[in-house]
Amino acid sequence: MKVIAAYLLAVLGGNASPSADDVAKILQSVGADVPEDRVSFLLDEVKGRDLVELIASGREKLASVPSGGGAVAYSAPAGGAGGAAAPAAAAESKKEEKVEEKEESDDDMGFSLFD
Numbered sequence: 001m002k003v004i005a006a007y008l009l010a011v012l013g014g015n016a017s018p019s020a021d022d023v024a025k026i027l028q029s030v031g032a033d034v035p036e037d038r039v040s041f042l043l044d045e046v047k048g049r050d051l052v053e054l055i056a057s058g059r060e061k062l063a064s065v066p067s068g069g070g071a072v073a074y075s076a077p078a079g080g081a082g083g084a085a086a087p088a089a090a091a092e093s094k095k096e097e098k099v100e101e102k103e104e105s106d107d108d109m110g111f112s113l114f115d
Contacts, residue, residue, distance in 0.1 A: 002027060002032055003023060003035065003039055004042060006026040007042055010022045010023060011051055020036070020043060023039050023043075024039065
């Protein structure tokens with residue numbers, strides 16, 4: 001990713017087709033190592049291609065990749081709206097308890113941020 005980021009920074013800086021030295025200079029300026037094989041591979045892949053089209057095609061491919069965590073299926077209880085309020089109230093009380101515990105643990109440290 002750092003090689004791609006350095007390449008994109010060079011393009012954003014006004015260099016329409018950065019060389020391996022341009023990418024290496026950007027990476028070295030932040031103290032990163034320069035993997036010559038990855039730089040040459042990237043330059044071979046983007047040679048003669050429009051960067052905007054590459055990004056657009058990448059977005060299309062990325063859109064087909066599933067993202068996010070596994071969703072938990074939740075069905076409302078048969079009691080209707082009255083039954084749905086109980087889980088929400090329980091979730092709120094758990095959040096409040098967690099916040100209180102966190103505040104108490106901060107007090108045990110013996111100092112304040114502003115002391």
